Amino acid sequence: MTPPSAESASRRASAYRWLATGREALDAMLAAIDAAKEEVLLETYIFSAEAIGQRFRDALIAACQRGVRVRVLLDAVGSVTLPTAFWAPLVEAGGEFCWFNPFRAGERYGCRNHRKLMVTDREVAYIGGYNIAKVYYGDGVHRGWRDLGMELRGAMVAPLVESFQAQFDIAALKPPSYPPLKRAPLDTEVRGEGWRLLFSGPGRGHASFKRSLVGDLWNARKVQIISAYFLPTWRLRRALVRVVRQGGEVELILAGKSDIFTAQLACRSLYSRLMRAGIRIYEYEPQILHAKLFIIDDVAYVGSANLDARSLRLNHELLLRVNHPDVAAQGKALFARDLAQSRYISPAAWKASRNWFRILLEKAAYFLLARIDPYITSIRWRRRAARVIKPDLVEGTTDELARKAESR
Numbered sequence: 001m002t003p004p005s006a007e008s009a010s011r012r013a014s015a016y017r018w019l020a021t022g023r024e025a026l027d028a029m030l031a032a033i034d035a036a037k038e039e040v041l042l043e044t045y046i047f048s049a050e051a052i053g054q055r056f057r058d059a060l061i062a063a064c065q066r067g068v069r070v071r072v073l074l075d076a077v078g079s080v081t082l083p084t085a086f087w088a089p090l091v092e093a094g095g096e097f098c099w100f101n102p103f104r105a106g107e108r109y110g111c112r113n114h115r116k117l118m119v120t121d122r123e124v125a126y127i128g129g130y131n132i133a134k135v136y137y138g139d140g141v142h143r144g145w146r147d148l149g150m151e152l153r154g155a156m157v158a159p160l161v162e163s164f165q166a167q168f169d170i171a172a173l174k175p176p177s178y179p180p181l182k183r184a185p186l187d188t189e190v191r192g193e194g195w196r197l198l199f200s201g202p203g204r205g206h207a208s209f210k211r212s213l214v215g216d217l218w219n220a221r222k223v224q225i226i227s228a229y230f231l232p233t234w235r236l237r238r239a240l241v242r243v244v245r246q247g248g249e250v251e252l253i254l255a256g257k258s259d260i261f262t263a264q265l266a267c268r269s270l271y272s273r274l275m276r277a278g279i280r281i282y283e284y285e286p287q288i289l290h291a292k293l294f295i296i297d298d299v300a301y302v303g304s305a306n307l308d309a310r311s312l313r314l315n316h317e318l319l320l321r322v323n324h325p326d327v328a329a330q331g332k333a334l335f336a337r338d339l340a341q342s343r344y345i346s347p348a349a350w351k352a353s354r355n356w357f358r359i360l361l362e363k364a365a366y367f368l369l370a371r372i373d374p375y376i377t378s379i380r381w382r383r384r385a386a387r388v389i390k391p392d393l394v395e396g397t398t399d400e401l402a403r404k405a406e407s408r
Contacts, residue, residue, distance in 0.1 A: 014153075015152060015153045015154035015155075015156070016150055016151070016152060016322060016324070016327050017150065017151040017152075018148065018149075018150055018327075018330050018331065018334065019126070019128060019148060019149040019150060019151060020148055020334060020337075021138065021139045021140055021144075021146075021147070021148065022130040022136035022137055022138060022140065022144055022145065022146075022147040022148075022290075023136075023137050023138050023139060023144065025126065025128055025130050025136075025147070025148070025149045026052060026130065026132065026136065026137055028126065028151060029056075029118050029126050030055060030056065030059055032118070032120045032124055032126070033056070033059040033060060033063055033120065034059055034062070034063075035120070036063050036066075036068050036120040036121055037066075037068065037121055038068060038069065038121045038122070039068060039069045039070075039119075039120065039121055039122060040060060040063055040068055040069070040070045040071075040118070040119075040120050041071050041117070041118065041119045041120075041161065041164045041165075041168075042056075042060070042070075042071070042072045042073070042117075042118045043072075043073040043074075043113070043115055043116070043117045043118070043164055043167065043168075044073075044074060044075075044078075044079075044115075044116050044117075044118075044131050044132055045074075045075045045078035045079070045112065045113065045114050045115070045116065045131055045304075046075075046078045046079055046131035046132065046133050047074050047078075047079045047082055047131065047132045047133070048079075048081075048082065048131075048132065048133035048134060049081075049082055049083075049086055050133060050134040051134065052132060052133065052134055052136075052137050053082075053086075053132055053133065056132055057086070057087070057089070057090060060072065060090055060095060061089055061090050061093045061095070064090065064093035064094045064095045065093055069096075070090065070094075070095035070096065071095070071096040071097075071098075071164075071168055072087065072090070072095065072096070072097045072098070073097075073098050073100055073113070073164070073167060073168045073171060074097075074098075074099060074100065075099075075100045075101065075112050075113040075114070076099040076100060076101055076102040076103060077101075077112050078112060078113075078114070078131070084097075084099070096168075098168055098171050098172045099171065100112075100113040100167065100171045101113065101171070110314060110373070110376070110377030111201075111202040111314050111315065111316075111377060112310075112314070112315050112316070113167065113171075113315070113316045114304050114305070114310070114311065114315040114316060114317055115167070115304050115316055115317060115318040116128055116129065116130060116131065116149070116303075116304045116318070117160060117163075117164060117318060119157060119160055119161050119164065122157060122158065122161055123153065123157060124151060124152070124153055124157065125151070125152040125153075125156070125157045125160045126149060126150070126151055126152070127149055127150055127152065127160075127302065127303050127304070127318060127320060128147065128148060128149015128150060128292075128302060128303065128304070129147045129148065129149065129228070129290055129291050129292045129303075129304060130147040130148075130149055130290070135288070136290070138287070140286065140287050140291075141286045141287065141341060142286070143287075144287065145259075145287055145288045145289070145290045146284060146286070146287050146288070146289045146290060146291050146338065147290045147291050148291050148293060148302070148334060149302065150302045150320065152320070154192075155192045155193070155195075156190070156192055156195050156197055156320065159190040159197055160197065160318075163197075163199055163318070167316070188208065189208045189212075194322065194323050194324050195320060195321065195322050195323070196212065196320070196321040196323075197318070197319075197320055197321075198212060198303075198317075198318070198319040198320070198321060199316075199317075199318060200305070200311075200312075200316070200317045200319075201315075201316040201317075202313070202314050202315070202316070209301070209303075209305055209317070209319045209321075210233065210235075210236065210312055212301075212321055213236060213239070213294065213296075213301070214235060214236065214239050216296040216297075216299050216321075217236075217239040217240065217242070217243055217296060218239070218242075219246075220243050220248055220296045220297055221243075221247075221248040221249070221297055222248060222249050222295075222296075222297055223240065223243055223248065223249065223250040223251070223294075223295070223296050223297075224251050224253075224293075224294075224295040224332065224335045225250075225251070225252050225253070225293070225294050225295070225307070226252075226253045226284075226289070226291045226292065226293040226294075226335060226338060227252070227253075227254060227292060227294075227306055227307045227308075228255055228258070228289045228290045228291060228292065228306055229255070229258075229260065229263045229267065229306040229307070229308040229310075229311075230252065230254050230255075230267045230270070230306070230307050230308065231263070231266055231267060231270075231307065231308035231309055231366070231369060231370055232307045232308075232312075233309075233312060236307065237270070237273075237274070240274070240277075240279060241274075241277040241278075241279070244277055244278040244279060245277075245278075249280070250278075250279045250280065251279075251280045251282065251335075251339070252274070252279060252280070252281050252282065253282045253283075253284055253289070253335070253338050253339060253342050254267055254281060254282070254283055254284070254289070255267070255283065255284060255288070255289040256283030256284050256285040256289070256342070256343060257284070257285070257287065257288045257289065258288060258289065259288050259290075262365045262368065262369060263308070263365075263369060265361055265362045265364075265365035265366075266362065266365040266366040266368070266369045266370065268362050269359075269362035269363055269365065269366040270366075271345065271350055272347075272350065272351070272354075275345070275347040275350065276347070280344070281344075281345040282339060282342035282343060282344050282345065283342055283343050283345060284338055284341060284342045285341060285342060285343055286341050291338070292304065292305060292306055293331060293334065293335065294307075295328055295331045295332055295335060297328070298323060298324070298325045298328045299321060299322065299323050299328060300321075300322045300324075300327055300328045300331040301319050301320065301321050301322075302319070302320055302322075302331070303317065303318050303319035303320055304317050304318050304319070305317040305318070305319050308369070309369055309370050309373065309374050310373070310374075313374050314373075314374060314377050
């Protein structure tokens with residue numbers, strides 16, 4: 001007979017299923033929509049009108065026609081090329097659609113909803129780095145960008161539903177009632193047995209997942225990170241260096257090919273100092289890297305957040321922290337597979353390849369993304385909040401702000 005503790009651990013492990021590629025994740029999501037009986041909640045940053053996007057829309061429309069409640073929330077900047085009319089058939093079928101933080105009066109607001117989440121029937125959830133577009137529909141080696149995610153069941157699904165509802169309800173307000181950046185509510189987290197959901201958004205103070213990462217790194221022995229856009233804060237860099245100085249190992253898989261050249265330049269500006277500290281750096285070569293995976297001993301993080309200034313300070317993000325050796329072991333296998341497809345950056349070869357122009361370009365990119373972009377975005381957000389939200393609305397939680405705005 002299996003000991004109760006082993007049964008409990010096995011049950012917890014079965015609540016998580018790694019989705020090793022973007023194609024596997026998107027196929028699983030489509031199958032879940034087809035099987036939905038009561039509700040489908042979909043939230044993403046980029047949604048394309050390409051064939052894969054049309055498949056999702058058609059599946060959602062079919063769900064509506066079966067009597068399923070469907071709600072879709074898209075970021076207005078991430079999906080800027082998608083016309084609102086694309087969703088007219090869904091709305092006609094009874095579904096609901098909303099833009100997050102749309103453009104108004106010619107202004108652009110830099111704090112974006114970068115989360116990727118789908119929940120069906122309040123039983124199954126999907127999180128990860130992949131958006132819904134053609135480039136994500138592949139294996140990351142021979143076709144499509146390299147990405148991954150996770151299917152979730154169990155107790156963590158309910159807080160994901162609540163989180164979606166909060167984002168959707170506030171975005172649907174006319175006008176949306178976002179709190180001022182300098183008084184935005186603190187990041188939140190929800191804990192369960194062996195797991196922790198980390199919800200972060202714009203505002204002062206440390207992001208919840210940054211605090212969690214630093215805490216896990218404090219006594220870590222083995223750290224493996226895949227990050228498409230890598231621009232960690234000084235505190236996070238210091239924590240990674242501390243792991244090596246205490247006799248541990250740190251391996252980074254970063255983008256050999258990137259869709260944002262400036263982000264790659266900024267990331268490479270950190271290589272020399274990280275390698276001097278003993279951190280091993282690899283660049284993923286077959287396709288553009290878009291995955292986000294952090295493994296610290298037997299703890300695995302998966303979700304939408306990169307280790308850059310936007311994810312750490314400006315965007316709405318969602319990460320799951322799982323403390324389970326079997327789940328971490330599967331994550332380590334994914335890391336090993338990507339490592340085999342990556343090129344090791346030798347400190348000597350890297351130093352020999354540098355020239356003053358390249359170094360200057362990388363430093364300029366770092367300054368732009370780590371300093372200028374957050375500063376300008378903060379100013380714009382504060383100006384927008386001053387116009388949209390009256391003084392009596394600046395106190396309280398996001399939910400309270402939404403209720404007050406509705407009652408005006």
